[in-house]
Structures are given as structure tokens and as C-alpha cells.
Amino acid sequence: MLKQLTRQIKLSMGIFESNGDTTYGVLAEFSNPGTLLDAARETRKAGYRYFDTHSPFPVHGMDKAMGLGQSIIGPIVFGGALAGLALAVWMQWWMGAIDYPLNISGKPFFSTEPSTPIMFELTILFSALTAVAAMLALNGLPRPYNPLFYSENFRRATDDGFFLHIGANDGQFELERTQEFLESIGGYNVEVIEDRETATATSE
């Protein structure tokens, strides 16, 4: 149950774990950002859901082509903002009126006027930190280990290579058929990625 849930969460982060066996997925290279964009659209159209694209720079329109939809980061940040605001109100009230009341030129121990900057700043601070943390979490980062790194060719994803990878746990995934599909939409250097971490663990 918990394992299932973690799998689902990881999938939403783009971490596709293999289904028991060592096959992690199929990787194909594309010649330029345009063909990668078309390939993502085709892959989506063919019914694949667990796939990801890799390019040296952001490709505009890719999230639409992959059908990623609107990120849920907005509501999450709003939650962070409310938490920051609440903390600021509570902190100003508790410190000023309860814990250490100080009479400063006859002003009230707690009032909204002087607390507004604190409320504003903590709202901003919590929003910003939540945004960064949620962005990392939703992207499944940091991720030091990725089976794709076993591909020599994949190193060029940070230089001049454009890659599309279909996860083995996709409902549509069939090794031969998926390879043929990737070639049919213009992919080359198609290779099967083995999750060697599990492979070495079983062989040793």
C-alpha cells in the first residue's frame, strides 16, 4: 500500500521505476528541438503517459506537447503564503503582547499597523521558500541516481542531444513495439536502458 503510494508519487515526479525486471525504459535521440517537440506530441497521442524529454535547454511549448497541464505549484505556494502570514501574526502578537510586553511611547502591545511589514515579509519569504521546495519536489530533484546515466549517448543531453525516454512501467510499454514506435516518429540511436543497480545486486 505504502509502496504503491510512493511509486505513484515518484511517477508524478517523473521517476519511472521498472516493473520488477531490470528494464528501465527505451531512450531515443532526436535531431533538434523541433523534432523532439513533434515526437513528444506523437508519443502523447499514441497513448503513452510515462515518458520524459531531455534537452540541453528549455524547449518552449514542451509542457503543452507532453500534455503536462497546469502545474499545481500555485495552490501549494498559496498555502505557504498563508502559513507565513499566520506565523507572522502569531509571532507579533505572542512576542509583543504575551512574552515580553514593552511599552514603547504608549503604543498598543499588539496592533496590525507595525506588524504589517512583518506579515508581508514572512508571507513573501514562505511563498518563495515553498515555491523552490515545491518545484524541486514536483520535479523529483535532486536526483543523483538515474538509470539513464548508464547510456554513453545520453551524456550529450547537457550539450547537443535531444532525447525522449519512455518508461518501462507505462501501461502501453512493450519492448519491441515501443522501440519500433520511437523509430517510426524519427528517433535514432534507440537503446534499451537497463537499471544496472538492481542487476548487479541480483548477480552478486
Place this chain on the structure above:
Amino acid sequence: MAEKPTSSSSPLTWLIDPVQPTQDHAEDRYRFTASVRSWVIPTALGAALLILSLVTLFTGETQRFLYAYLTGWSFLLSIALGALFFLLIHHITKAHWSTVVRRIAEAVAYSFPMLAVLSIPILLGMYDLYHWTHPELLDPASPDFDPIIDGKSPYLNEPFFFARLAIYFLAWTVLSYKLYTRSLASDVEHAPDTNYNLRFTSAWGIPVFGVTTAFAAMDLLMTLEPHWYSTIFGIYYFAGAFLSAVCLITLIAGFLQRRGGMLQQTITTEHYHDLGKWMFAMTAFWAYIATSQYMLLWYANIPETTVWYRMRFEGGWMAHTNALVIFHFVLPFLILLPRAAKRALPLLSVMAGWLIVMHWFDLHWVAFPNAFAEGGFHWVDISVGLGLLGIFVGAIVYRLSRHPLVPQKDPYLQRSLKFENF
């Protein structure tokens, strides 16, 4: 108010639109297709409301009328200034997205000559509006002698006041004239330097705009309570100005598209989204500036600086103050926060109308408590405001009707049409 397009050389038309009609050069999809009623009706209704409001001059409510007029007029002035700034900031940053709505902003911005003429009732009624014009305050022998106002008299005197207003209006007219006419000229003739020229004008225009707007806000509205001063007041006025200009541009664009069937596939959801972002940002900016002004005065707690807020916390004005916080900031902020709200034109239009009304409400709150101890509205406040707005909008639609609705030969236009938010 406005004359037939054929007589565009007459001075009256120059006040409204200094350029000969160029609508014949417009590409079909950028043509203004609504009938003359689109600008005659608002102008006529506005003029009728203004004339009706004159009744108060004969019922002994001259001061109420003048305050209503000053509120309505400085409301329009702020919208024109906001539209001018909209042009300046987008030219200087080489913005592409805004090119499709630029002509609307230009039509709004070229309002200064007309507003200068409309300022005559304020200049005639200065004695009732501005307490510092009373000569007995400066006379040491008089029982009403006011040493504070006497000390400010080198700045606050009528000749200098008129001279300053003249300088402001000269600067704004020159700026808006350059931006408006150069842009219109590029529709018909080959003018490859247009964008460079517009950007050059904006470069010196922004500091000139900043100083003149800040001082104008202080002169026109802050000196209604001459004992009080706030160095942030000009920015406060500017925040509302830019906000309401963006709202009016959104409303005009929406109106041209949905009611007039014009500019189809030209102004898209993407452009409304960006206008919505400006709207949202300026709502927050207004609140930031308003808080900055209030918090410092609250904290310093010096009688001559808190008096301005005290007037707004008493006699029924507290309800206005609370309404301002809730309806000018809290609710619009929360409603405009989600992405979906900025991309839904019906909701965005409602918010644009709402925020324009709230900006007028804000200026009403700035002006009236200085002279009227009791809060609330008199019918003339609203009829003068709507009357002036009718004439103002009528003139804008008249300008739009004479020219192509977008800068059709602008090199940035193609990128603006294809613009998409990520």
C-alpha cells in the same frame, strides 16, 4: 464635444485628435467598424449629466460640486497619466506583447489638451477648494493668521500654482503628442525609425513623467489639507493611475471585441492574461504604497501628520476607509491571484470595472474628508464623475474611430500577435 472628421484642422478638434483621419489606410481586420453612436452617446450622456449637476451651483452646494469635479477630473487625469506610463514603460523595454493594445493606450493617453480645458472650473473655484488660497491666513494682523501656511506660501501661492500646472500639462501634452502622432504616422508611411524614436522619447519621458506626476498629485490633491504632507503621496496617486489605465484598456479592448466584433484573433487570451497580470500587480503595489504611507505616519504619531488620517477615521469616513482596504486590495488581490481568473475575459472585465470604480472611490476618499466632516456620497459626486467619464470615453472612442486599431506596420506586431504566456 468632438467634431466631424473632415474639420480636423480646427482648434477644437486639435484638442481631441491632432492627426488627420487615417482609417482609410487601415487593413480590413484593423478597421473601426462601429457607428458614430459609439462616441456620440457617451459624450452626449456625459455632457447631459454635467449640465444636470450644475443645479447644485444654485442650491448653495458649490463646494460640493467643486469637490466632485476635482475628484472626477483628477480621476480622468490619473487614467490618462497611467496610459501614458503604459506607453513609456513598454517602449523603453521594447515590449512586444503589448503592441496589439498599444493604439488603445495611445488613444487614452492623448487626453491632456482636453483635460487642460476641463480644468477651468477647478481654477475658477480654487477659493472653495484650496484653503491655502485664503489671503487672511497670511496676514499676521488677522485672527485667522496661520504660521504654517504662511511658511509654505513661497510654494503655495496661486501664480506659482498656475505656472506649475502649465508646466505639467505642457510636458504631458508634448510626450503624448510625440508618442501618439509618430505611432499614427507609421501606419501610413514607411518610417523605419519609428520604434527608435518612440523609445528615445520614452527614455527622457520617464523621469519627466515621474517628477511631474508626483508634483501634480501633491499640488492638486495633497494641498487640499495644506498642513499635511506625505512624500510618498505622488506614488500613491501613480499606483491608482496605472491600475485604472490598465483596467480601462482592458475594458475598451473587451468592448471592441465582444460588442463591436473588431480585432478578432488580434487581442487574444494571452494579451488579456498580461493585462490581468498588470492589474494584479498594481493592486498589490497600491496596497504596498498605501500601507507604507499609513504605517510610518501611525508609527511617528506626530499630530500634524496624523490629522489627515484622523479626518478619515471619523464622521462616517471610517466605513470608506475600511471599504477601501477590502474592495481595493483584499478581495481583488485574492480574486486576481489565480491564473484562470486573468484568462477569463468576463471575470477580468468585471474586475477591471470594479477596480476603476474603486480608484474613483479612493480619490473621493482622498479629496472629500478635507472639507466635509460627514462621510457618504451626494448624488452630484456620482453625476459629475460619470459625466466627465462619459466625455473622456467619448473622446477616446472618437480617436480610435479615426485610425487603424493597431499599429499595423509596427515590426513588433507579428510577434505580438503570436505572443504566448509560458
